[in-house]
Amino acid sequence: MKNLRRIYQVFFVLLFVVLTWLTAQGRLKGYTVTLFLDASPLNGLGTILADGNLAHTMWIGFGLLALTAVIGRFFCGWICPLGSLLDAASWMMRPFRARDRIRDNAYHHAQAIKYGILLALLLAAAGGVMLVGWLDPMALLTRSAAALMSPGLRGAWPVLLVLAAVLLLNIIRPRFWCRYLCPLGALYGVVARLSPGAIVRRDPTCSACPTCNRACPAASSPDTGTRTAECFLCWNCIDDCPNQSLRYEIPSSRGFRRDGIGINRRGFVAATIGGLAIWTMFRADGLRGYPMRIRPPGSLPEDAFLDRCITCGACMKVCPTHVLRPSLSESGAAGLWTPVLDMANGYCELNCTLCSQVCPTGAIERITIARKRGREDGEPIKIGTAFVDRNRCLPWSFGRACLVCQEVCPVSPKAIETVMEPGSAIGKPVVDPSLCIGCGLCQHECPVPELAAIRITSDGESRHGGGFYLQTPDRRAATS
Template sequence: MLKKTRIILSLAFLVLFTLIFIGIDGFPERISRGAAYFQLVPVIISVFGAFSAAALAGFLFLIVMTLVFGRIYCSTLCPLGTFQDFFINLKKKKKKKEKFFRYAKDHKLLRNMFTVAVFGMFVFGAGFLLIIFDPFSIFGRFVSGVIKPGIEPLVRGVESAAAGFDIYDTPHIRMHPVSVFAFLFALISAAAIGITAFYKGRLFCNTLCPAGGILALISRFSFLRIRINRDACNACGKCEVVCKASCISIKEKKVDFERCIACFNCIDSCPENGIAYSPGIMLKNSAEKAEKGEKRRGIIRAAAAGIAFLLPGRRLLAEFSEGPVPRKPTLPVMPPGAGSLEKFNNLCTACHLCASACPQNVIGVTLFGYGLSGILQPKLDFSKSYCLYDCTVCTEVCPAGALLPLNTQEKRRSQIGIVHLEKKNCISYVDGEPCTVCTEHCPVKAVYSVNYKGVLAPEIKPEICIGCGACEYVCPAVPYKAIYVDGNAVHKRAGNPDGTRRRGEWYEEEKFNRPGRGRNRGSNGDVFPF
């Protein structure tokens, strides 16, 4: 019964998070954000990096759940854990006992040292290890960067077929820009974890997973735990070969509960009811007490080693983070709600949930655009689309607090970037041909039209620009855009477009010789021309 319940819950959460990262139009953002609060690493970052009451509630829930039930998070709530179980089940299809699992020595030193290093570097402002190894982010990158592009042709085919029958309300998947590197990185990461799971079970969860490292320490004090009844056990070994965590030693008749992920396979496989999930304090003999003392010393050694690892790490990271930020050709534009580059880099785990949720598909991924500490973090890609004037979806779904929620009025005045005009690339200035497509699409008229030698041409008012990228997206100039947006390292509040004087602005009335009408009108900020 316990195993069946675990399977049902794990599949339910797997489907839920898959749908969230695929990005189906109309999928409630509240569900996306709420479900993410059940993921350990994002809520830790949200609580200690950008505090929110909802994240604190999720964090306390996960801690209490582990203290009571053990690491059931790893077997039910973690989508990457269920992803690994798929490969483990493929192994079971061989039906050869020798191909299953055996008890393996615990890599406690590696796990504790790596956990200290990952979160220690995060505290010191270097979160790239957390980005790479956070299980929720790994799963998110795989679904949004590999699965979603793979099923897009199928979905488009279904939509076309349905349209032939006058059915137009089929689910629509939002596609966002995916670079070749992001695709390969997501694919290789998932494949490596899947292959490891096939041969070694949940080895990743008990060595390199930062969530697993924290939960292993907490589960040592769990109220309920799996234990072997030495009197009832006949040492048949059936529990050991189905243990995905390789934490059951049938020779010593013990379970290493720090590594146990509470999958309950062992209980289901035991023919003698010699293994149970029960409360109580396990009595230890002198040898076990000695082993416990050695474990404590191991934790201390791991912490010391982790701190020692951090010292040169901080010097190494300083060479990247304190130097010039790589620009191609400008600083990437962070999504709304990021606040500042420093905060965004520190809190974002690159799960790409914001990219999946974006209705405009403008949020893409940059490799080293933010430097080493911001590897694979999202940016706005104005070559693909633009940011809607009133849209706040990405700020509502971020589970780690890297993007803080904005209301519509705040979003309209949030300056995430600054417009730049390169007149040497502009059709109006170079070719003498009127082109005002950028001015027609700016929601705040930070780009407006002027009369240049009898030709309509664009001019800019950077102080009221919000950095939405609509002008850059529609600019027809090739091979280089005549107008582009440079990201702000610190998001600012844009000037009020209403009543702002725009020097030399051309008005429709001028061709009727009525130059005084309509001057200094500005944008009312309520109508977006798209």
């Protein structure tokens, strides 16, 4: 059975790799590439608490959660690709000797910390500070994959630092992350306690050897009666037992105990205070209007966006120009790793809505090209506005011919006009903010290095109802 489990683990790791590979222009053909993100009911619960919504195919996680209530915490042992990676890492980082392994895999009361983390994250989400994506293993892994597969993605290094830390924690204990920290494991664990089935030790045949503990990745102490909230149902103990004393069954024999999750009243209060502290801290963040916070087209208004975004990075992975990168300071503390456009990396392709197709939570609403271009009803989606920096612009500052920005401007009529001043043969660029959609192609192509002479800021983005200028009904007619 444990070999079957290993096949499953390899299969799901490969599936994760394939789905990540499919998350790209030219390969994304309607597949649900976010299956693993959907499989996390933690992400779903977070968006339900923060925003009252469960988007697209995220119900899958609740199906798995229901199954967990019936059979136990199988997800961590059989499906979770991060767990499988950590199994491999543990194999590399921990000793093989039986005595050491037995010590390694003894239950430790600090494993209750993960339930505290879960409670704190959910409380903060209920208050509107949605941070579950930072610690959700599926989001963590997807984000890391996006960072790894988009070389040169600025701002990606802290994402990989976290992945490295999660892997290296195995030096202390095998599957350290899963045992002590993982809030998704905690959620599955809490529900798994309710399952009628469990791995049970039968006293008459047990010789009280510690073999079962030796191979328990979850440190769920099968020797003294498995802790069902911790047990991954990996089947190691059942297969390893020399006396066939362990079985998965609905317990009917003596010697079974149904432990709590190991969190006492003090721990519960501490986690509650922690949740309130997170909530207070991030509510006090005043950087929500930062002008470099340029969001992908289709993004919800900022508060709703932050309520839904789990910082999984699927949008960054799929973006063909790699303009999307994880935010560091652009959207405040609570917006860490949410997607922002960085025109030094790329630009928003005019006829592309891929990021909106892969967003699992609907933080980026599913949009069509027609909607993005304003061909259905109303105006095109505007994600920002270009401003010419006349002090750096070659024609304005040095009288040199250029107009690259005007040349590449993709909208028709062009949002960048050429003005000819009397006595000068050099055309100078001027932006019409009512036509500019903020795609950033001008900034990306501007020949002035590093700090381009034409730059996008989020001013005037349509998700917040328009611009810094007064909108009058006839303004498009007046400019054409």
